[in-house]
Amino acid sequence: MMQAGSVAWFAQHETRLAWRDWAWLLSGGRRRRRYTIMLGLVAFVVFTHGFAYLTLASLGGFAGPADKTLLVAVGGTLVLYGSLMLSQAMEAVTRAFYARGDLELILSSSARAERLFAVRIGAMALSISAMALVLAAPAIDVLAWLGGARWLAAYGVVVAMAMSAVAISVSLTIALFRAIGAKRTRLVAQIAAAVIGASFVIGVQLVAILSAGTLSRAVVFQSAAVLDHMPDRESWWWLPVEAAMGNWPALTVVLALGALLLAAAIRFGAPRFGELALAAGSVSHAVARPGKRTARFRPRSPGQALRHKEWRLLLRDPWLMSQSLMQLLYLLPPFFLLSRMFYGEGYSAALLIPVFIMAAGQLAGGLAWLAISGEDAPDLIASAPVTAGRVWRAKAEAVAGGVAIVFGPMVAGLAMIDWRAGLIALCGIAIAGGAATLVQYWFRAQVKRSLFRRRHVSSRIATFAEALSSILWAGAGAIAAVNLWVAIVPGVLALFVLGGAWVLSPKRA
């Protein structure tokens, strides 16, 4: 029998919660047969490994001794994974501070809260490792298949990086609390998490645009300019890369370093978690600037009231903004490419059309989910003297308005270079955005806005239909720039996807 309040007792408690959370994530909150979930997992493993094989098999050169190009490619990939892990870890740490959940119960009990926080920091490292391993496993397995078992050491590097990412996040968040206070830390940490998650990918793409005029991030790793600026083969900087490639002493050092950082974060961070969590809980809530902004909120009609409400709620939610920001940040490279084209360097404008359409579909899907499923006062809206049709129309207009604000200037810029490309992008954005909104309407379910991150889990059919439809419309847009008639094929396929989604939608069933 475990002693109540001990580290092991808290670990058991956390494991039980994490397991149920994980089960919910896999089943989407519905009861499913075990073999259905297993079948889905097997399909996922086969698909991701197949994809990794197709990508890596053509490159070759993984079996022999590593040259500098391979070192840079592996190192760049590790930094890419590291930035994603750091982003996830920062979000997890911020959530641990601000999500009230059971914190008040535990902090008000006689149990030593630092034990719980020690377990929670460890659990974060575990969950970040698990996520990173799931993402990295196909590439590592294929590399081991093509280049020998030594590549399996990369698993250890991923775990070490996850431990380091959590340690850095805990230290950063505590430093932010000290420096700028509990109130601003949440906003800064959430936006930082979004920016860190996207910045490396975007940075590499920007360099790729500058160096070769493409959006491929692989190009930059192979360019002479990058290779010349990298440290020598013998440098300590390559230690994680050497470890990933099967250098066991290097792997031992990397793992030990990660474990040491995590242990230090637990030792010094856990005792401070309690006081910081209390500080986060007692943050005095924001007071709107009197006068101007409230004065502007004067809806004249039900439709206007609903549209303005949606926009205002989104603008005032830093977490949702950071989630949307992540999508918008990925538009920076194409926007940069657009600005280069504007100065007449002869790139094809058609390259931007699918990027815009795809991003617009994704953005519209997110906004539509917030407006339709994430309504915080459904009874108020339902009891208002407004027809359901008018409510949905106003919400769709709010989504369209948001998409227009983001993409309007970009499409205008594109149209100035090539009016036909601008027109195709405009039509594609409208259609892809409308399609994503329709999918969200058909699969609507009343949930809290705070579950935005889990919207993909609640209905996999909706997620799949929304993504596939956006991809097909993006393809149709790209093809339309070359041949309008051939674009009908992906367009018709997209309509089939929408039709399928409608047939399978719960509201229709």
Added chain:
Amino acid sequence: MPEIIHQAALEIRDLAKSFDRPAVDGLSLQVRAGEFYTLLGPNGAGKTTTLRMVTGLLKPDRGGIAVFGIDVLTDSVAAKQVMAWVSDEPMIYDRLTPLEYLYFVAGLWGVDQATAEARAEQLIGWLGLAAQAQERCEGLSKGTRQKVALAGALVHEPRLIILDEPFTGLDAASARLVKNVLRERVAAGCSVIMTTHILEVAERMADRIGVMCDGHLVAEGTFDELRLQAGAGYATLEDTFLALTGSETTHGPIAA
């Protein structure tokens, strides 16, 4: 279709709704214009289900509902125009200020801008929300949120106010304030139908009380009439309520 009687603020005829089991079963009741009507009943009696059907949030399996002669089931938009609904869980937006929330609700009900502003200012004053008017709702206490929700319900000047457990989470001062506002609305000709578990509130405020049990209206009338229906020896409303809804009286409705 059951016959709908006009002139009443609310007229319910043979209303029924089942989920796994019947929640409301053949309910008929009438609330007069300008009347304060309170629905009492144990948990699961069907009170909230009834009110949600009246406000158009649930579709009944059978029966008829009319609000000031407007059939809720066939002309819900017109019926909603004269009604307001306040649930036990305040339906407000965390990231709007109380003032913005009131403007939003006024916009939903199509109240013109100048009127909305005047009423919002007035309600903010009445309900003692001036200090929090520019503060986002996420930081407000449960009682204050409930007052904001009530202000939202009143901003379009409804003729029928429907409240489900409006005193949940309110402190004594706030509860008195809300009672005073509701009394003032009734004095101005508004009708109120309210559910509550606080029997003292029902006794003091209601013109008539309806007692529901297992989806049926088991008794209805003034406090004195209910005492008569329960039988001799029941001095307080609590005794009367327990007698009316207790095991000895759950086998059939008591005639009003």
